[in-house]
Amino acid sequence: xxxxxxxxxxxxxxxxxxxxxxxxxxxxxxxxxxxxxxxxxxxxxxxxxxxxxxxxxxxxxxxxxxxxxxxxxxxxxxxxxxxxxxxxxxxxxxxxxxxxxxxxxxxxxxxxxxxxxxxxxxxxxxxxxxxxxxxxxxxxxxxxxxxxxxxxxxxxxxxxxxxxxxxxxxxxxxxxxxxxxxxxxxxxxxxxxxxxxxxxxxxxx
Numbered sequence: 745x746x747x748x749x750x751x752x753x754x755x756x757x758x759x760x761x762x763x764x765x766x767x768x769x770x771x772x773x774x775x776x777x778x779x780x781x782x783x784x785x786x787x788x789x790x791x792x793x794x795x796x797x798x799x800x801x802x803x804x805x806x807x808x809x810x811x812x813x814x815x816x817x818x819x820x821x822x823x824x825x826x827x828x829x830x831x832x833x834x835x836x837x838x839x840x841x842x843x844x845x846x847x848x849x850x851x852x853x854x855x856x857x858x859x860x861x862x863x864x865x866x867x868x869x870x871x872x873x874x875x876x877x878x879x880x881x882x883x884x885x886x887x888x889x890x891x892x893x894x895x896x897x898x899x900x901x902x903x904x905x906x907x908x909x910x911x912x913x914x915x916x917x918x919x920x921x922x923x924x925x926x927x928x929x930x931x932x933x934x935x936x937x938x939x940x941x942x943x944x945x946x947x948x949x
Contacts, residue, residue: 769863896918903919
């Protein structure tokens with residue numbers, strides 16, 4: 745059981761939110777957070793590094809020199825990795841770095857992040873975020889309240905807050921469906937709409 749303060753669109757106290765999900769220090773699992781963050785960063789790697797192996801190098805249709813009498817080591821192709829201009833041995837090839845994360849592990853990481861932000865006093869719950877879509881306006885509001893750097897999580901995909909935070913260098917706005925443990929760790933503050941938080945908490949019950 746945890747009780748969170750709920751603020752209005754001007755970040756003034758307006759009520760309380762009680763949840764059955766525990767947000768105590770014992771709920772913070774650093775190992776699970778690390779595993780999910782590592783997997784997130786790994787999946788962002790392009791994995792398109794490649795070199796030409798012996799089969800991909802052009803040329804080499806005939807024996808470069810006779811078998812005996814030259815004093816050189818015998819060679820059957822100038823595409824060999826032993827020859828200048830030949831293919832590479834065991835070089836990088838296109839691959840996927842994606843790591844599988846179980847649903848239970850992901851939910852554990854989300855729970856741990858919420859508990860960590862709550863215990864650190866960095867979790868700000870807002871009944872509804874309002875914006876005209878102007879970056880300067882949103883920047884002034886968040887900086888005035890000391891919420892930068894921060895991750896803003898909204899409940900509406902059409903929210904103008906997403907547009908207002910698009911050009912921030914020290915903040916980011918996402919829809920709750922795109923909530924990322926890595927982004928939550930990356931930014932110091934977590935500003936989340938009440939409905940969005942309830943959506944996350946429902947997954948943890």
